Amino acid sequence: MKIDIIISADDIRESKIKNKIVVVIDMFRATSVIVTALSNGCKEVIPYLTIEETLEHAEKLKREDYILGGERRAIKIEGFDLSNSPLEYEEAIIKGKTLLMTTTNGTKTLTKLTLAKRILIGAMINAKSVAEKLINVNGDVIIVNAGTSGNFSMDDYICSGYIINEMLKYDENLELTDIAKTANMIYEGNTNILSYIKEATHYLVMKSLKLDDDIEYCIKKSIIDIVPEYKDNKIK
């Protein structure tokens, strides 16, 4: 089993993901929101590239059946129910609902992966379960980091390293590319996560927006054991 990493949404090339098992990571915060919402009983998550598409789809549903969630520039979208903070996606709010979601990096990434064989959703909070699932699937794995504004993002990268590190516990003979090996090393040198990501551009933006509670939550390791999958434009 070969494990590779794509470092940002802008670096996705069809040849690299075609027929591969893909894990999408946008730990600050889209994939942390998706994992949390589904774990709290959300019926399904439908990701959209634009605010307009999201609202168009909402018009077709009964108001009590959906929640509008997401961000632009890390801030809640006007008229939406929830921001991109996973802490807002409580059971009382999200249970049984469809989450219509649009974010800057995460949903953009998902829409570029149509040629993949399977698309799983990963974050720090469900990493162990992602690793277990990957070990049991048949095929090469590409961990796609959403990144930030088309660039490599330290937060998604160390999250990839953590998943790889967990996979190595099951099978130490995994074939890692150089970038996958390096992610694992970064994780091993920074198992507390914060010592590495405190330098991340995205982390500094979140700190400046006083999103400390979100940071604290998103770097928690493997507190949720579901692995959402994106299929037919829906995540379940």
Place this chain on the structure above:
Amino acid sequence: MKIDIIISADDIRESKIKNKIVVVIDMFRATSVIVTALSNGCKEVIPYLTIEETLEHAEKLKREDYILGGERRAIKIEGFDLSNSPLEYEEAIIKGKTLLMTTTNGTKTLTKLTLAKRILIGAMINAKSVAEKLINVNGDVIIVNAGTSGNFSMDDYICSGYIINEMLKYDENLELTDIAKTANMIYEGNTNILSYIKEATHYLVMKSLKLDDDIEYCIKKSIIDIVPEYKDNKIK
């Protein structure tokens, strides 16, 4: 001054390099060859994408005026004078000559950089001088890793980290992207170089070809103080 890294020749995008100061790194071994040859009195290096182009140009020159150098699959090309081993480019052989060169990753990278403002040639062996030069140029810097077969390569990445580390000694307020910060961290955690690159795919290929002397030479730090520049299809 902003410092960024492109992780492989396949990831070069015009928008990222346009009007930037670019440093090309292919430390195993093309840029180590170029730096060594020019330091030993080579008149100029002309890089070509294909063997055919290289031979076509050779026909226009007197036989005593040029050397044919390069590799395919890390091995000397049939009919060429020298392989891609920097150790072969001794003063007695290369002084006053034009080096016509074609390699798998390094020369491919150079031909993709036409929109850059300046293109400098970097390796471990001239890293300090590259750092000094970059500190004194006016403009944002992109360190372009040739990589291996279009993929991220640990050797070029730690070499980028070493150059950045040296630049930080002159100016600790450089604006580093996440991938540049990570390269610096990898270097700081592996200043002996080998502890990191012994895992590199490219390193393992070189070991299997018994190119130990080349490895030992290419990871020497800052033993040469020239910084070649690629301009008008020539490196001087």
